[in-house]
Structure formats: structure tokens, C-alpha cells
Amino acid sequence: MATILKGTGISGELAIGCLRIEKQGERVPEYRIDERQVREHSERFLSAKTQADAALGKLKEELNEDGRVQEAEIIAVQQEFLDDPAILSGINERIEKDLSNVESAVYQGFEETILVFEQMEDAYWQQRSLDLKDLRSRLLKLLSGEAEEAYGDKDVIVACTELYPAMVLSAKKNRVVGFLVEQGARTSHASILAKAFDLPLLIQVPEALETFTGEERLVLDIGSAEVLGDLSSEEYQEYAQKLAEVENEKTRLLRYRDMEARTKDGVRIELAANIVSAEEVGAALENKADGIGLFRTEFLYMQSAVLPSEEEQFRSYRQVVERMAPASVIIRTLDAGGDKQASCLDLPKEDNPFMGYRAIRICLNEMELFKTQIRAILRASHYGNVRLMLPMIISREEIIRSRELVEAVKDELRSEDIPFDDRMEIGIMAETPASVVSLPDWLDIVDFVSIGTNDLTQYMLAVDRTNPKMQAYYDYGNSAVLRAIKMICDACTAQDTWVGVCGEMAAEKDWIPFLVGCGVKELSVGAGRINLVKQTLEQYSMVECEDYIKRHLT
Amino acid sequence: MQREYTIINAIGLHARPAARFVQHCKKMGGKITVTKGEKEVDATSITGVMQLGVHAQDTIRVKVQGDNEEQELQTLDTLGEMVDDRFGEQE
Numbered sequence: 032m033a034t035i036l037k038g039t040g041i042s043g044e045l046a047i048g049c050l051r052i053e054k055q056g057e058r059v060p061e062y063r064i065d066e067r068q069v070r071e072h073s074e075r076f077l078s079a080k081t082q083a084d085a086a087l088g089k090l091k092e093e094l095n096e097d098g099r100v101q102e103a104e105i106i107a108v109q110q111e112f113l114d115d116p117a118i119l120s121g122i123n124e125r126i127e128k129d130l131s132n133v134e135s136a137v138y139q140g141f142e143e144t145i146l147v148f149e150q151m152e153d154a155y156w157q158q159r160s161l162d163l164k165d166l167r168s169r170l171l172k173l174l175s176g177e178a179e180e181a182y183g184d185k186d187v188i189v190a191c192t193e194l195y196p197a198m199v200l201s202a203k204k205n206r207v208v209g210f211l212v213e214q215g216a217r218t219s220h221a222s223i224l225a226k227a228f229d230l231p232l233l234i235q236v237p238e239a240l241e242t243f244t245g246e247e248r249l250v251l252d253i254g255s256a257e258v259l260g261d262l263s264s265e266e267y268q269e270y271a272q273k274l275a276e277v278e279n280e281k282t283r284l285l286r287y288r289d290m291e292a293r294t295k296d297g298v299r300i301e302l303a304a305n306i307v308s309a310e311e312v313g314a315a316l317e318n319k320a321d322g323i324g325l326f327r328t329e330f331l332y333m334q335s336a337v338l339p340s341e342e343e344q345f346r347s348y349r350q351v352v353e354r355m356a357p358a359s360v361i362i363r364t365l366d367a368g369g370d371k372q373a374s375c376l377d378l379p380k381e382d383n384p385f386m387g388y389r390a391i392r393i394c395l396n397e398m399e400l401f402k403t404q405i406r407a408i409l410r411a412s413h414y415g416n417v418r419l420m421l422p423m424i425i426s427r428e429e430i431i432r433s434r435e436l437v438e439a440v441k442d443e444l445r446s447e448d449i450p451f452d453d454r455m456e457i458g459i460m461a462e463t464p465a466s467v468v469s470l471p472d473w474l475d476i477v478d479f480v481s482i483g484t485n486d487l488t489q490y491m492l493a494v495d496r497t498n499p500k501m502q503a504y505y506d507y508g509n510s511a512v513l514r515a516i517k518m519i520c521d522a523c524t525a526q527d528t529w530v531g532v533c534g535e536m537a538a539e540k541d542w543i544p545f546l547v548g549c550g551v552k553e554l555s556v557g558a559g560r561i562n563l564v565k566q567t568l569e570q571y572s573m574v575e576c577e578d579y580i581k582r583h584l585t
Numbered sequence: 586m587q588r589e590y591t592i593i594n595a596i597g598l599h600a601r602p603a604a605r606f607v608q609h610c611k612k613m614g615g616k617i618t619v620t621k622g623e624k625e626v627d628a629t630s631i632t633g634v635m636q637l638g639v640h641a642q643d644t645i646r647v648k649v650q651g652d653n654e655e656q657e658l659q660t661l662d663t664l665g666e667m668v669d670d671r672f673g674e675q676e
Contacts, residue, residue: 104601108631111604117630144632151638155599159635162600309596342640346596349641353595354675414595 040253043231046209048186061135072133079173141167153343165195194221284562296572301553314558322358324555325533332373344407356415390423412452425465462486484534520549548576586657587648598639602672613660615651
């Protein structure tokens, strides 16, 4: 019987390899030394430091040679940490004055600084504590004398409690084909790097290290967010074949990288990327996205115990906007609630959260919170091409109240001499049945529309998309969903309003011709799927897309 | 000798620019400190500089005590160029 654990898939598609457990967070030996041993312990530290520096230097060089300049810089920063006089003197003092053994001196010497970073005001700086932990664990491993085990010539899947950036960066060299992580977070640096390298990564699998203990062969299936062990040889064979197909497909898709997204008859479709954090812009640029079609801002709120300040939000938005300019960045205002809980919002538990207090409903009820976000977005609009998007709209009233708030904030900024883009567009997500029916009555006060197919499908069909039992019911091909999309697009075309799609349906090759035939101007997908969408677009002319609609709606 | 600089990098003196800042100070030698608000740190300590939490448009003050005036001036001038260049980061 196969052993299967569920997690959250972050990047990549499929990996097969032998399990290797990366031990972390073990207790370091702690004892007092006598003065005659001080020299020995100081020298051991120095030697570990030299070895770590050399290993990092080598890794940096390899990344640079691969043209991974940005990733190499992460390693350069760790080298700088390793040479930090504050940390070094902390460690030396512990050995020389407190007579601590070198292992605990290193552990404690870093701990102080790690704690300071963990307590810093915003998420960016807090993340740096993981870089320090990464470096510390490298040093402790060198000190324990267990030389970095050779990974050998087998493909390896590494299982660990917490994934550190350097582990991702050195994956290729060590023949690591995937990661299985007990904790982990969608927005951690390590996750973002894994996406940039397209490395299979499954996080939030709490029982991973208890369940898989030997050197067994595992399969990481990111599509179904599962790790599978104890498979029969036939089952392995099946996965191995699937993996070969995935690899072939990747090679085939590479040729689309430098091509524009066009239909067979040359109609240009904007192909944008969905991102959840500023750090993901790199992947969008690398895959030559035409813009950001959906910047989900709720993750700024979800990763923090306190509400993100205007400054923190502004910095994050501005970074994305500047790097994408002159391409447009659609920033969606807070879409928390539903399945996305944020502890800093302190939302009460609800019986029916998807129908409850979420998204624009929270924002229009807690105007200060909304105002802070709108100020940050408007300020960022000065640095490029920002379009603001409101989620979960069900009435004209909500659009009017949001626009009034934007105008009030603009007046405020003007009086403070803070620059912003006065012509910033304001659009809405079409994802509720209300928006399908009433859109024609709203479009005079809406600059653009983006169809959120995930929620639209769930609400049109009254099917909870998070319920595994409902998966067969959750079907884009249901004619009610297709007709709803057609109605939205027809309304937009009739009133000459720009319409895009930012839900997962935009990356489904069976439905791309349908969406294009409906007249959408833009498809926004995960950065890793851009080439796939280009390939699909190339197979259909506009006439064929329109035929495709007729076939599905009659 | 001391001078004030306004940091214009979009997300402030984060890891990469802080590393370049510190490398420069180490290379120039002498005793160099950075102050933001009340807090003063060793300019050759990257964790110190990062813990100042310098954001875009923040002003920092750099104090240098070197062997001679020419060297101090050189340290501050070059630093000024680096700040204007966003420490080599793109806009």
C-alpha cells in the first residue's frame, strides 16, 4: 500500500528521488571549557569559518556562471554576515571570557542577532533571520565534524523542518530534485527561490519526518500536492514516465520564451503574471510577462501579527511597480476572509466564510484599514503604471464608496505634496453572480474588469472549491460558468471596457481558446505557466476561438 | 568628519545595498559609524547596518575617523556616489 501525505504545493510539477533527511534545530553540545582549551576552540571556530566562507564563495561563483546574479547576491550577503564584527566578537567573547565551548558560542552568538531581526517591524527584515539561521546551521555542521555528506550520483528529495535559502540555491549541484518541508511558508525566500528555479517544493507536511525515515524512493506530485512513498514498481514506472513527459514538455516550451503571445492569426493577447509578493517579480520578468495581472496583497497581511503599515505596503508595491514599469501592475485590494485568514485582522470564525465577512466587505466596514492601503497604492502609482482592483463586488454602491475614498485620499496626498498618478485606473473583479447579472449597470464607473474564475465557478455552481468531495462538481466546463463568462465579456465589449482573466482557468489549455473567443484582452497566470499559454494561443485563430465557443454553448 | 545621506533605494538599505555599504567602509579603513535617529552602529557590521532599518528617503549620518583628512574625504565622497547610484541596484 502506498503511503501518501498531503501538503501545499509551491513550485515545480513532479520529482522522483531518494529521501535524504536534513537534520535541523538539534541541540548543540553545551559545556564549559577550561582556559587551556580556549585556543583550541577559537581555532576550531576559525577553521569552520574559513571552510564555510570557501563553500559559500564556490556556490556564489557557480550561480554567477549560471547567470543567476540575483541569487548569487543572497550568498554574498551570507558571506558578509560571516564576516560581521558584531557577530564575530560575540562568538569570540563567549569562548574567551565565558569559557563556552565553540558550538554553543556559535549558537548563542547568532541567536542574539537572530532575535533582533525576528522582532523588527516589517516582514522583509524579519525574513533575514532565516539567512542567519541558514549560515549558523552551516557552521554547526562543519563544527560537528560530519563533513557535508556526498549526495552521490542519485537524484535526491530532501526532507526538512524548515527550508533555508542556501539549500535551494545549492540544490542543482547536489542533485536535489525536490524538497519536502514540514513547516514552510508560501512567501518565504526559500519558496520564492524554489519558484524561480522551478524546483518541486511541497510545504506544510507536518508528519513528513516521522512517516518517511529511511532512504526510500519518494514521489513528489506537486499537482495533487502529495508526497508518495512505498509505491509498487509499476506505480513508480508510471511516475517515471510522467516525469519524462514533463521534462520533454519543458524543453519544448523554452522556444516560446522570447516570443510575444499571439493567436495563430497574429492577434496580440496580453499575457501577465499573478504574484503574491514583491519578491516574485523576478520570476515574472524572467518569463517576460507583459505585466502583473494580479498582485494579491493579502499576503502582506497574512504573514504579520500586526497590520502592515502604510510604509511597509508602499515599499512593497513600489518595488513591484518600479521593476515592471512601464508595464502595468494590477494591485488588488485586500481579499482576506474566505479561506484566507490573517491573524492581524482578528476575524471571527464563521460558519460559512466564503459567503461571509471578506474582501471589500471588510474594507468598507473598516475604512481606516482600507484608507491605509489606498494611500500606499496611490503613492506607489507615481513610480510606474498602477491599476487598482476591487474584489468581491456585488453592488454599484460598493464601487461608488471605494471611488469616493480614493478621491478623498488623493486630496489628502495633494495637500501633503506627495506625488501620485491622478489617472490611476480603478477596476473590479468579476467573480460574484451579482457581477455577472449587474455588470452592464456598473461599467460607466469602472475602468477595467478582470474575471476571477476561481470564485466565479464556486459561486455560480454553489460548490465549495476547498472541499475535496466537491472536486468533480467544480467544473469550468459547466455551461453556467461558461455563459457567465460570456455575459461578462459581452457587457465589457458593448461598453468598450477592457477585460482580462486572472483566475486559474486562464492557464487551462482547454479553456484558453474559449476565453480569447469571448474577447478577453489579457490572461494573467502563474509566471511558470506563461510559455505554456503562449503555446496554446499559437494553435488557434480568432475564428477557431469563436467556433470553440459555439461548440461549447449550444 | 561626518556627512548626511538620503537613501533612495526603493526598499531602503536592505541586504544587498547594506552589504555593499559595509564592504566599502571596510575597504576604506578607519573608524566609521552610521547613525539613524538615536541609534548608532559600526559601519563595518552588516547586521548593525541592517538593524537600523533604513527605509527609502530615510537620512543617515556617517562619521569617519581616519588617518588623515584626505582619506576621510575620499571615504565620504565615494559613499555619496554609491548612494546616488542606489548601490548599483536598478531603479
